[in-house]
Amino acid sequence: MDSGSYGEKPIRVLLIDRDRGEYALIGQLLDAIGHGAYELTWCWQAEHAIDAIFSDLHDVVLLDYQGNHGSGPAILAKAVQMGASVPIIVMTAELDRNVDREAIRSGASDYLLKGRIDSQILERTLRYAIERKSAEARLARLAHYDALTNVPNRILFRDRLGRALERARRSQQTVALFFIDLDGFKQVNDTLGHEAGDELIRTVAERLSHCMRKSDSVARIGGDEFTVILEDVATTSDIVNVARKAIDVVSRPVTLGAQQVFVGASIGIAVYPEAGDTVDALLKHADMAMYQAKNLRGSAYRFYTEKMNVEAMNQMYLEADLRRALRRGEFELYYQPRIALDDERIAGVEALLRWNHPVRGVVSPADFIPLAEEVGLIVPLGYWVIHRACEDMRTLDARGVDPIHIAVNLSFKQFADEKFAQTVRNIIEAAGVDARRLEFELTETAIMANAEDTERCMHTIRELGPTFSLDDFGTGYSSFAHIQRLPIGALKIDRSFVKNLPQTQDDATIVKAMISLAHNLGLQVIAEGAETAEQVRFLREHDCDQAQGYFFSRPVTFTDLLQQVQPEALVDEPGACAGLSLA
Ligand code: C2E
Ligand code: MG
Numbered sequence: 184m185d186s187g188s189y190g191e192k193p194i195r196v197l198l199i200d201r202d203r204g205e206y207a208l209i210g211q212l213l214d215a216i217g218h219g220a221y222e223l224t225w226c227w228q229a230e231h232a233i234d235a236i237f238s239d240l241h242d243v244v245l246l247d248y249q250g251n252h253g254s255g256p257a258i259l260a261k262a263v264q265m266g267a268s269v270p271i272i273v274m275t276a277e278l279d280r281n282v283d284r285e286a287i288r289s290g291a292s293d294y295l296l297k298g299r300i301d302s303q304i305l306e307r308t309l310r311y312a313i314e315r316k317s318a319e320a321r322l323a324r325l326a327h328y329d330a331l332t333n334v335p336n337r338i339l340f341r342d343r344l345g346r347a348l349e350r351a352r353r354s355q356q357t358v359a360l361f362f363i364d365l366d367g368f369k370q371v372n373d374t375l376g377h378e379a380g381d382e383l384i385r386t387v388a389e390r391l392s393h394c395m396r397k398s399d400s401v402a403r404i405g406g407d408e409f410t411v412i413l414e415d416v417a418t419t420s421d422i423v424n425v426a427r428k429a430i431d432v433v434s435r436p437v438t439l440g441a442q443q444v445f446v447g448a449s450i451g452i453a454v455y456p457e458a459g460d461t462v463d464a465l466l467k468h469a470d471m472a473m474y475q476a477k478n479l480r481g482s483a484y485r486f487y488t489e490k491m492n493v494e495a496m497n498q499m500y501l502e503a504d505l506r507r508a509l510r511r512g513e514f515e516l517y518y519q520p521r522i523a524l525d526d527e528r529i530a531g532v533e534a535l536l537r538w539n540h541p542v543r544g545v546v547s548p549a550d551f552i553p554l555a556e557e558v559g560l561i562v563p564l565g566y567w568v569i570h571r572a573c574e575d576m577r578t579l580d581a582r583g584v585d586p587i588h589i590a591v592n593l594s595f596k597q598f599a600d601e602k603f604a605q606t607v608r609n610i611i612e613a614a615g616v617d618a619r620r621l622e623f624e625l626t627e628t629a630i631m632a633n634a635e636d637t638e639r640c641m642h643t644i645r646e647l648g649p650t651f652s653l654d655d656f657g658t659g660y661s662s663f664a665h666i667q668r669l670p671i672g673a674l675k676i677d678r679s680f681v682k683n684l685p686q687t688q689d690d691a692t693i694v695k696a697m698i699s700l701a702h703n704l705g706l707q708v709i710a711e712g713a714e715t716a717e718q719v720r721f722l723r724e725h726d727c728d729q730a731q732g733y734f735f736s737r738p739v740t741f742t743d744l745l746q747q748v749q750p751e752a753l754v755d756e757p758g759a760c761a762g763l764s765l766a
């Protein structure tokens with residue numbers, strides 16, 4: 184509370200006292216000081232005292248110390264222990280030095296003698312207590328926050344890192360510490376003066392704080408040195424992404440008066456537990472890594488542990504590689520047939536992405552989809568997949584193949600693009616294919632992530648024609664109530680349940696239950712990963728609608744698919760998958 188506002192807002196006083204007479208008296212005294220200058224709230228039940236003190240509705244508390252059936256000292260102790268920010272003034276019944284001293288020692292701001300309180304004494308005591316408390320708060324802030332930038336200083340930083348390490352130890356999580364040193368700060372300071380230097384530091388602190396998550400703590404620990412604590416980071420690439428973002432925001436031009444200046448950031452990273460398990464060890468190692476980053480070229484990050492540098496490097500190469508692959512057309516769609524179990528016809532195909540890497544050969548999606556999702560490349564890559572699938576559908580139509588469904592896998596990150604539905608529509612229209620034969624496969628995790636947005640987007644797309652199926656069913660978490668609200672037409676039982684059919688009793692029971700559950704919801708059921716004749720027999724006997732797996736066909740190139748589905752091609756090509764026919 185700052186004293187300047189007394190004139191405008193009334194001072195809110197909380198009285199904790201069982202005695203109604205005391206309430207009336209204090210009320211009169213406050214009124215006498217000046218009508219409307221004070222607002223009195225009365226709390227007569229000791230059990231509500233703590234709630235009232237922490238309610239944030241009062242500027243100062245008057246606490247009956249000896250009354251309240253002797254609960255005064257306990258209330259005071261509890262409030263102080265919980266770090267109450269309002270000053271508490273105790274009221275004692277008689278002149279007893281010991282009681283007064285004890286109360287002050289326990290954290291009371293001041294004391295008043297009941298029966299000897301007049302307006303003047305009351306007013307002075309209240310104001311004094313409030314002013315002293317706010318001065319204390321200012322001091323505490325000074326001690327813990329950097330005056331120039333208002334971010335935590337070295338003391339608070341060390342305290343926070345210590346606590347973060349304790350939490351990480353208990354929950355076995357990682358903590359990453361960034362040591363950030365600006366590149367080129369000295370020149371700015373030397374040529375433009377200290378004021379410009381200060382302004383630059385303020386700007387950097389603000390930008391850094393802005394680009395971090397709420398839970399990440401930015402501190403200034405020296406002239407142009409900052410630290411960031413990242414708690415609960417899952418992967419090296421998560422950390423790398425934050426480091427890059429930090430370098431990016433610091434490197435943007437800063438306007439100082441009429442000048443525009445550029446500085447960079449060198450970041451050293453030490454990760455608990457690999458790079459140390461104490462505040463001092465981590466700080467020292469992050470500092471050492473920062474020097475290495477500086478020696479590299481500036482505006483770079485460096486991990487203290489070599490293993491993480493290698494991981495970060497590999498990720499960078501892979502990312503650059505992925506971007507190049509998309510430009511050069513190194514991606515290809517393979518297709519795996521889905522077989523209708525009642526008559527063994529091909530009911531549809533699933534498009535599965537492959538990367539024809541010039542050096543590594545054919546790379547499977549599990550090895551690059553997660554990274555593409557992380558760096559945002561999944562959005563353009565996903566559009567390419569939909570586009571390719573639609574073009575291939577058109578080719579099938581042109582060859583006179585009986586119409587089949589093409590299923591395309593979607594990552595939930597693709598919904599992050601607000602133009603998703605519109606773009607899908609454009610792609611379908613450009614290809615001129617029947618949108619109802621396009622199907623999107625989504626996992627349970629995908630439909631549960633950002634559930635409301637996803638639901639909305641799914642409905643919009645459903646109206647365009649494409650259908651949805653739930654992929655890898657049984658591996659994630661989703662509620663049937665939720666599934667029922669979504670425009671989903673089919674469940675795909677994950678291959679982990681199919682693998683041990685029919686021998687493993689548990690899996691057999693689960694699969695049977697999944698099939699009947701899906702049918703009760705009016706959904707089709709497709710089993711993934713059917714590899715043996717027994718599995719297929721089991722699935723057919725239990726009314727599974729379709730199956731997909733190596734038993735029928737591995738994923739094949741589009742050229743090979745054409746041979747599988749075109750009857751005349753089967754005649755020409757003895758190598759083509761025999762035994763499959765179109766209805
Ligand atoms: P998914 O959608 O569940 O695809 C089925 C995976 O199981 C495919 O792996 C397929 O080759 C494999 N599979 C099929 N039948 C059998 C079988 O009988 N036995 C065994 N052991 N495996 C079988 P693939 O092609 O490596 O794809 C892996 C995952 O990558 C896919 O799982 C899908 O989640 C993702 N993916 C593939 N293409 C795309 C895409 O274009 N976009 C997105 N976002 N994800 C994709
Ligand atoms: Mg799939």
Ligand code: MG
Nearest residue numbers: 654655675711
């Ligand atoms: Mg699957």
